[in-house]
Amino acid sequence: MAGPAARGDLGGARDGGLDNRWTGLADASGPVVTGLVGIGDAVTYTNPTMGQGVALALRAAQWVARQAGTAGDEPASFAADYHRWTEQALRPWFDIQVAMDRANEAQLRNPARASAQPPTAVAREKAALSACTWDDPVMMRARARIRHLVLPADQAYGTEEVRARLACWLADHPDFTPGFDGPAREEWESAVRRTETATVPGRAPSR
Ligand SMILES: Cc1cc2nc3c(=O)[nH]c(=O)nc-3n(C[C@H](O)[C@H](O)[C@H](O)COP(=O)(O)OP(=O)(O)OC[C@H]3O[C@@H](n4cnc5c(N)ncnc54)[C@H](O)[C@@H]3O)c2cc1C
Numbered sequence: 413m414a415g416p417a418a419r420g421d422l423g424g425a426r427d428g429g430l431d432n433r434w435t436g437l438a439d440a441s442g443p444v445v446t447g448l449v450g451i452g453d454a455v456t457y458t459n460p461t462m463g464q465g466v467a468l469a470l471r472a473a474q475w476v477a478r479q480a481g482t483a484g485d486e487p488a489s490f491a492a493d494y495h496r497w498t499e500q501a502l503r504p505w506f507d508i509q510v511a512m513d514r515a516n517e518a519q520l521r522n523p524a525r526a527s528a529q530p531p532t533a534v535a536r537e538k539a540a541l542s543a544c545t546w547d548d549p550v551m552m553r554a555r556a557r558i559r560h561l562v563l564p565a566d567q568a569y570g571t572e573e574v575r576a577r578l579a580c581w582l583a584d585h586p587d588f589t590p591g592f593d594g595p596a597r598e599e600w601e602s603a604v605r606r607t608e609t610a611t612v613p614g615r616a617p618s619r
Contacts, residue, residue: 430459430513434506436495443491449476449483456502458509461516467561468502475501504564521597531590537578539590541569544581551577 435455437444452469475497483490531539545552554568568574582588595603 430461431457432459432506432510432513433457434503436498438492438495443488443495446487446491449491449494451476455498456506458506459513462509462512462559464505464509464561468505471501471561472498505561508565520594520600535590536588537582540578540582540585540588543585543588544578548577548581550574551581 435450435457437448437450451472453465455472456465456468458464458468475494479490479493541551542555545555550573554571554574557563557568558565562568569578594600
């Protein structure tokens, strides 16, 4: 058994103060370890903001349950197949979480600056994908398919119907611009620190 810390595909990201961790027990040279199968957070630890963790764990459990019969005969090829499957079936959802957290971090770090810049057409369309779901059930269904891991965003939003609905909504809302509310990160943290020191009874204010 090789040491998984020395090899393997270990991806971590801390975006917007949120952890996401990918633990692949194989790399370009093949499996790092056999006889050990990670599922759930052991492979795809995603922070809870998108509520993906349980679905990702169940999908992995399903794959392992279906293929477990062959694991004992060919442990190395079982481990390699599992790794390939996780890359293809789970990694895209992990990467979406990381991208979403990075975007949120950029926005929350300084919302005032983000609002001051005129939005590009692409940014406006992207923001409208979310805003229009409150008016259009077709768009809400597309979004729900993504949130519930039925389809990746490019497929759910890529249909002719969805693109036409989005164009219609943008035409009906010519003044729509992506809106950011709330304080900047530093402002929020200093406000929370003040409250914490003021409200914890019997504890000396922390510095
Ligand atoms: C605050 C919060 C909110 C979340 N909200 C959502 C949500 O809305 N939707 C969603 O899909 N996901 C959500 N998640 C993520 C979800 O909980 C996890 O992705 C999921 O529980 C992963 O399942 P798991 O079996 O891999 O790990 P876990 O559920 O963590 O199970 C691991 C188990 O192993 C046990 N254990 C650890 N070490 C040992 C040991 N040495 N010996 C024996 N037992 C051990 C632990 O006690 C634990 O019971 C949330 C997570 C958090 C923290």
